[in-house]
Amino acid sequence: MDTSVSPATQTTDTPAVQQAPKVQARKVNVFYGNKQALFDVNLDIPDRSVTSFIGPSGCGKSTFLRCINRMNDTIDICRVEGDILLDGKDVYARDVDPVILRASVGMVFQKPNPFPKSIFDNVAYGPRIHGLASNPEELSEIVETSLRRAGLWTEVADRLDEPGTGLSGGQQQRLVIARAIAVRPEVILMDEPCSALDPIATARIEELIDDLRNNYCIIMVTHSMAQAARVSQHTAFFHLGKLVEAGPTEQIFTNPNDKRTQDYITGRFG
Amino acid sequence: MTETAKPISTKALIAASLPRRYRAEQRFRLYGRAAILLAISALALLLFSVGSQGFTAFSIYRFNLPLQLDAKLIDPKHTADPKVIAKGRYRKLIQKALSDAFPEVRSRSDKRALYAFSTGLNSVDLRNQVVKNPSLIGTQIRFTAPLSDDLDLYLKGKITPRKFGKGDGTLTASAPGPKTLTLTGQPGAFEALIQHIRQKRLVQASRLETRAEKLRERIKGANKEVAVVQQTEIKRLENLAADMRQKAKEHTIHLDKLDPSILIDFNQGFIKAIKLSDHQITGTPLLSPTSLEPTQNWQSLTLDSPERARRVTDKQAAWAEALLARGHVKRSFNSIFFTHADSREPELAGIAGAMVGSILTLMATMLAAVPIGILAAIYLEEFAPKNRLTDFIEVNINNLAAVPSIIFGLLGLAVFLNMFHMPRSAPIVGGLVLALMTLPVIIIASRAAIKAVPPSIREAALGIGASKTQTVFDHVLPLAAPGILTGTIIGLARALGETAPLLMIGMVAFIADIPKSLTSPATAMPVQIYLWASSAERSWESRTAAAIIILLLLMIILNLTAVFLRHKFERRW
Numbered sequence: 001m002d003t004s005v006s007p008a009t010q011t012t013d014t015p016a017v018q019q020a021p022k023v024q025a026r027k028v029n030v031f032y033g034n035k036q037a038l039f040d041v042n043l044d045i046p047d048r049s050v051t052s053f054i055g056p057s058g059c060g061k062s063t064f065l066r067c068i069n070r071m072n073d074t075i076d077i078c079r080v081e082g083d084i085l086l087d088g089k090d091v092y093a094r095d096v097d098p099v100i101l102r103a104s105v106g107m108v109f110q111k112p113n114p115f116p117k118s119i120f121d122n123v124a125y126g127p128r129i130h131g132l133a134s135n136p137e138e139l140s141e142i143v144e145t146s147l148r149r150a151g152l153w154t155e156v157a158d159r160l161d162e163p164g165t166g167l168s169g170g171q172q173q174r175l176v177i178a179r180a181i182a183v184r185p186e187v188i189l190m191d192e193p194c195s196a197l198d199p200i201a202t203a204r205i206e207e208l209i210d211d212l213r214n215n216y217c218i219i220m221v222t223h224s225m226a227q228a229a230r231v232s233q234h235t236a237f238f239h240l241g242k243l244v245e246a247g248p249t250e251q252i253f254t255n256p257n258d259k260r261t262q263d264y265i266t267g268r269f270g
Numbered sequence: 271m272t273e274t275a276k277p278i279s280t281k282a283l284i285a286a287s288l289p290r291r292y293r294a295e296q297r298f299r300l301y302g303r304a305a306i307l308l309a310i311s312a313l314a315l316l317l318f319s320v321g322s323q324g325f326t327a328f329s330i331y332r333f334n335l336p337l338q339l340d341a342k343l344i345d346p347k348h349t350a351d352p353k354v355i356a357k358g359r360y361r362k363l364i365q366k367a368l369s370d371a372f373p374e375v376r377s378r379s380d381k382r383a384l385y386a387f388s389t390g391l392n393s394v395d396l397r398n399q400v401v402k403n404p405s406l407i408g409t410q411i412r413f414t415a416p417l418s419d420d421l422d423l424y425l426k427g428k429i430t431p432r433k434f435g436k437g438d439g440t441l442t443a444s445a446p447g448p449k450t451l452t453l454t455g456q457p458g459a460f461e462a463l464i465q466h467i468r469q470k471r472l473v474q475a476s477r478l479e480t481r482a483e484k485l486r487e488r489i490k491g492a493n494k495e496v497a498v499v500q501q502t503e504i505k506r507l508e509n510l511a512a513d514m515r516q517k518a519k520e521h522t523i524h525l526d527k528l529d530p531s532i533l534i535d536f537n538q539g540f541i542k543a544i545k546l547s548d549h550q551i552t553g554t555p556l557l558s559p560t561s562l563e564p565t566q567n568w569q570s571l572t573l574d575s576p577e578r579a580r581r582v583t584d585k586q587a588a589w590a591e592a593l594l595a596r597g598h599v600k601r602s603f604n605s606i607f608f609t610h611a612d613s614r615e616p617e618l619a620g621i622a623g624a625m626v627g628s629i630l631t632l633m634a635t636m637l638a639a640v641p642i643g644i645l646a647a648i649y650l651e652e653f654a655p656k657n658r659l660t661d662f663i664e665v666n667i668n669n670l671a672a673v674p675s676i677i678f679g680l681l682g683l684a685v686f687l688n689m690f691h692m693p694r695s696a697p698i699v700g701g702l703v704l705a706l707m708t709l710p711v712i713i714i715a716s717r718a719a720i721k722a723v724p725p726s727i728r729e730a731a732l733g734i735g736a737s738k739t740q741t742v743f744d745h746v747l748p749l750a751a752p753g754i755l756t757g758t759i760i761g762l763a764r765a766l767g768e769t770a771p772l773l774m775i776g777m778v779a780f781i782a783d784i785p786k787s788l789t790s791p792a793t794a795m796p797v798q799i800y801l802w803a804s805s806a807e808r809s810w811e812s813r814t815a816a817a818i819i820i821l822l823l824l825m826i827i828l829n830l831t832a833v834f835l836r837h838k839f840e841r842r843w
Contacts, residue, residue, distance in 0.1 A: 074732060076656055103735035113726035115745060125744070126734040176730070183734050 020088070022047035022187060022217040023068060028082035030063050030072070037063045041082070041243045043236055047186075050209060050218045052228035052249070055238035056269065061221050064238070065189050068219065069105035070098045086187070103130055106180030110192040112172030114164035114179070119156050122164040122175055123147060126183035142182055150178035151208050170201025174208060181212070188212065190220040194227065206231050225265060229253050237261045320822075324815030330604040330617065331422045333387060333593060337367040337396075337413040339406050356401050360393035367413060371598065372589060374558055383586055389418050389615045416606060416617040417599060419809035421590050424582040425599070428808065430575040435462060437568035441536060445562065451541050453534060453551045463532055463570060464546055468518045470530055470574070475514035482507040522547040531584050533571040537561050538595070540571075540588035556588040581808075607816060611784045612798065616809035619802075621817050623784045627697055627777070627792030628766060628824075634701020634788055635708060635765050640758055642705075643712030647754075650713070651720040652742050671710035678707045679774030687775060694776040698788040703775060704765040711764065715757020719750040752839040759832035763825055769796040795821045 021044035030038040038060045045051045053061035063072070070091060072078040083090050091101055103126075114122050123143045126132075133139035143160075147153040152174045156167070164175050173193060180188055190209070194202040209218060209231050222228050228235055229249060236246035237258075245252060245261045256262045263269055341348065344358035365385045369375065375384050392415040400406055416422070423429050439456035446452055482504045489497045489504075517524075523546040525532065532543040534551060539559030545552040571591065577584050593599040611623025654660045682703035686692045692699050723746050731741040747754075772778065777793050778801065785792035793801070795817060802814040 069733070071729065071732065074728070099735050099737050101735075102733060107729075107733035109726060109729060109733070111726060113724075113730040115727065115730060116749065125731075125736075129736055129740055129744075179730075179734060 021045055022087065023219070024083075024085040024088070025064070025067075026083040026085070028064065028067065028080065028084060030060070030067060030081070031079045032075070033077045037241055038067075039242045043243055043246055045217065045219060046234065047217045048214060049234060050213050050220060050232040051234040051236065052232035053219070053221045053236050053238060054223075054225065054228050054264070055244075056264065057223075059238040060241040061236075061238045062191055064243075065191055065219060065221050068187065068189055069102050069107055071102075071107065073098055103183050104185050105187040105189060106183065106185035108173070108176050108180055108188065108190040108193050111196050112169055112176050114167070114172050114175050116163060116165050118161050119147075119164045119167070119175060120160040123178050123182045126179060130183055132183065146178040146182040147175075149181055149212070150174045151204065151211075152178055168201070170197050170204055173197060173201070173205055177205075177208065177212075181216070185216065187217045187219065190218065192221050192223060195223060202227075225253075237264065239264070320815050320818050323812055324817075324819045325812075326426050326428065327607060327812040327816035328604050329601050330606065331417040331425045331599050331601050332414050333417050333599045334412055334414045335367045335371055335598055336410055337363060338370075338410050339363065339400065339408060340366070341408045344400065344407050345404075350404060352401055352404070355404055355407070356397060358397065358400065360396045360400070361390055364388050364392055364396060364413065364415075371593065372557070380585065383583060384589060386586070387418055387421055387589070388415055389617060391613065391615055391618055392416075417590075419616040419807065420581045421586065422617060423808055424587060425590055425594065425601070428812075429580050429582055430573045433572040433574070435570040435572065437566070437570065440564050440566050441534075441568045442564040443536065443559065443562040449554050451553060451555055451559075453536060453541060453553070455549050455551075457549045459549050460546055460551060460570075461548060463543075463572070464523055464548065466572065467523050467525070467529055467532075467546065471514050471518040474528065475511040475518065478507050478511035478514065482511065527578055528576055530575070531573045531577050531587075533573070533584065533588060533591075535569045535571060535591070535595075537563065537565055537568075538592065540591065542584050542588075556585045557592055607813070611782050612780060612793070612801070613782060616807060616813060619813060621795065621798065621820055623781060624793050624795045624798035624817070625820070627700075627781075627785050628794040628796075630697035630785060630788055630792060631700040631704060631772075631777075631794055632762060632766055634698050635704040636701075636762060638702055638705035639708045639712055639761070639765075643709050643758070643761075644716050644754060646709075647713045647716030647720060648742060648747070651717050652746065653738065667710050667713050671714060673707075674770075675707050675768050676770040676774065678703050679771030681706065682771060683774045693789050693791075695779050695781070695791040695793070696789045697777075697785060697792045699775050700772050700777050700792075700794065701788070703771045704768060707768065707771060708761040708765045711761035712754075712758050715761065716750070716754045719753025719757065720746060722753060723749045752836045755835045755839070756832045759828055759835075763828045763832075766824060766828065767796055767821065769794075769800055772797050773800075795824070 023043075023045040025041050025043045028038055028041040029036065041060075041064060043064075053065060055061050066072045067080055067084055068086070068091070072080060080092060084092060086101070086105065090096070091105075115125065117125070120140075120143055123146050124133075124139055127139060127142050133142055144153060147156065152171060155171060156162075156175075164172065167175060173196075177188075177193075193209075194205050197205065206227065209220070212218060213233075220228075220232065222231075232249050234247065235249045235252040237244045237252065237256075237260075239260055245256060245258045252261060253265060256265065340363065343362055344360075345351075345354050347354075365381075365388075368384050368387055369381065372384060375381055395415060396413060399411075417425070420429070425432075437455075438459050441453050441455045441459070444452050444454070485500055485504050485507070489500045492500070514528075523529075525544055525546060532546065532551075533556065534541045534543060534553070537559035538557075540556045541551070541553040541559075542556050543551045543553040571587075573580075573584070573587060582590075590599065606618060607620045609622050610618060610620030613619040650660065650663065682699060686699045686702055687694060727745050727749065728741055731745045732738075736744065772794055778797050779791060779793065780801070781791050781793050783790075799814055799817045799821065802810045802817060
């Protein structure tokens with residue numbers, strides 16, 4: 001509010017994005033019981049690019065991320081006000097089924113959480129419940145393409161029957177990404193996808209995210225400023241439940257409009 | 271000085287306190303070990319007492335005698351009509367078979383004592399054999415049936431120990447009178463027996479003296495009239511004791527009714543000693559010897575408890591010993607115990623009826639409690655809104671788990687029997703009552719298991735668009751299965767051991783048939799144990815213990831299944 005440029009209008013100003021934003025947030029307020037976690041968030045997120053949410057712990061960036069696919073519905077005391085539009089349609093509208101929404105807005109979590117089933121079943125579970133494959137051959141094809149896209153195929157092709165929980169942390173996270181893209185989502189939400197991984201595995205995931213950018217709208221929460229700078233084209237800075245500033249990554253990191261953004265990026269707090 | 275001393279003093283302080291800390295730790299370990307030791311020894315004591323008691327019930331003495339299926343007693347008119355055959359006098363046939371084994375038994379009272387070897391219910395078994403195969407009529411068969419419980423106990427040494435003494439030297443016999451036999455052995459042949467009787471008499475005397483002494487103590491403060499009455503009792507006891515001491519000094523022992531019985535096994539006969547000296551015994555034959563030839567092959571049998579104090583007479587003992595020696599009585603595995611239902615006669619009673627009853631009851635419990643319990647747990651944990659109502663339900667489930675089981679029995683009586691008019695004593699009702707009792711346990715255990723499934727799995731499933739139900743049934747439930755199974759089996763094991771609620775709905779009745787369906791009258795194992803434990807006859811004692819062993823084994827099997835399933839499923843995930 002004290003920013004001179006509204007974050008919502010800012011993204012449209014950038015020349016890199018011509019088409020309409022994939023996700024739009026209008027005056028989003030989120031409450032946990034009586035405690036307000038997000039205040040009047042307005043934000044446009046473009047398609048086929050990576051958008052990072054940064055900010056200190058407890059600033060509401062994960063909360064906002066989980067609003068986009070209505071994962072907050074599972075928390076009883078959580079209440080969301082305002083509009084979140086996916087392709088111009090409110091995801092909180094009455095006629096939107098969260099099951100369909102989550103099929104088109106996939107999610108990857110901080111800690112790799114593969115199902116305690118085989119690698120194949122992990123990836124095949126989504127297509128199976130949504131009926132995306134009409135026969136077993138088609139299903140294995142989906143599994144293979146998903147695993148290939150997630151860059152895991154060559155490592156697991158000969159052991160698809162082994163439990164997914166037996167893979168290394170980085171492989172598990174890529175398996176989870178493969179599982180998410182197997183249901184052909186349009187948006188992939190990633191909640192600190194690399195914070196539980198070592199630097200080498202992190203590098204592989206970042207490469208993967210860079211590849212996936214061409215086909216999906218990727219929204220990522222991260223604590224690593226360097227990662228945000230490396231991977232994302234757009235960055236939004238949250239502080240104390242408010243969206244302070246949003247814009248092209250380059251601009252946010254080199255020439256932020258807000259003092260708080262600058263302080264956070266230069267490491268003065270957070 | 272102080273600056274340098276400070277860090278040293280900290281270390282010194284710690285060092286000084288160390289021995290105390292280590293001592294405390296050692297003490298604590300000692301307490302722990304003592305507690306474990308106490309628990310183990312209590313368990314060992316329980317298992318030993320039950321095991322040693324119940325062990326004897328797993329074998330039984332059966333008699334096996336030639337039996338003439340006399341047509342005159344079964345089908346005198348040769349009608350070959352099954353109805354006539356079924357009305358034959360089978361009891362008489364068995365009695366004849368026993369008489370044939372001991373032709374010298376003539377008097378009515380002796381015959382009655384002999385017939386007591388076989389319980390009346392054995393005739394049912396014989397009748398069934400003949401009805402099934404009428405061609406047997408007129409032939410001789412070998413009839414096998416369990417020996418009646420008193421004789422079974424006698425042969426097992428439970429009534430009084432059967433103490434055999436190997437005969438020393440040659441024994442010659444002469445018959446001075448019609449019912450008297452004199453046995454003469456080498457000098458000192460009966461010395462050990464004489465010593466034994468003397469010792470017994472002295473023990474008896476000192477026992478009488480202690481009793482007199484105790485009485486004397488008691489009347490010190492009592493009023494005069496009581497004292498006078500008690501005084502004569504004391505006098506009597508003291509006289510008896512003095513008499514006993516006197517008798518213990520006898521050179522030739524005259525056995526009387528307070529003495530142990532001494533039986534001499536001589537040429538397949540048994541002679542009960544009356545007069546006992548160093549080398550000579552005068553006595554009455556309980557079972558006549560086949561001859562009076564001198565023999566080296568003789569032995570003595572001492573039965574310490576006096577004849578009138580036990581349920582088996584000396585004569586019956588002699589017959590039993592003779593049958594055993596002839597091979598007509600044999601100890602074998604007590605299959606009856608595992609194939610029969612309850613009976614009035616301990617030798618024909620079995621645990622099978624109660625076992626089938628327990629299994630049917632448990633099946634009904636399982637069918638009712640497991641699906642309801644698990645589904646309730648899933649709903650409460652995964653779907654139900656968290657509000658006052660669900661909090662109230664939760665508190666009440668926890669309370670129900672602590673309600674005494676007899677209350678559930680009363681509820682079953684009021685609802686299932688009085689309102690719904692379901693059959694009395696039926697496993698279905700017992701099962702439903704036990705299901706009510708087990709439900710809270712299953713719900714609590716299942717909820718705990720479901721709660722223990724990490725939320726990341728739920729998020730993962732929801733995140734790719736699984737519905738709530740798909741998430742629960744595809745992911746949460748398989749992960750919670752080991753915990754749910756364990757809780758369920760432990761709940762069922764508790765139900766298996768429950769008695770009180772079954773008493774209320776009439777499963778405590780005497781039921782002599784193995785139940786065939788969920789609605790036929792039945793009893794359950796713990797109830798059977800309760801029934802037998804309150805029966806008076808000695809033979810029930812070992813059968814009670816044996817039933818406890820079987821129940822414990824079933825419990826152990828159930829609990830091992832729980833452990834096994836848990837490990838199996840945990841490894842897979």
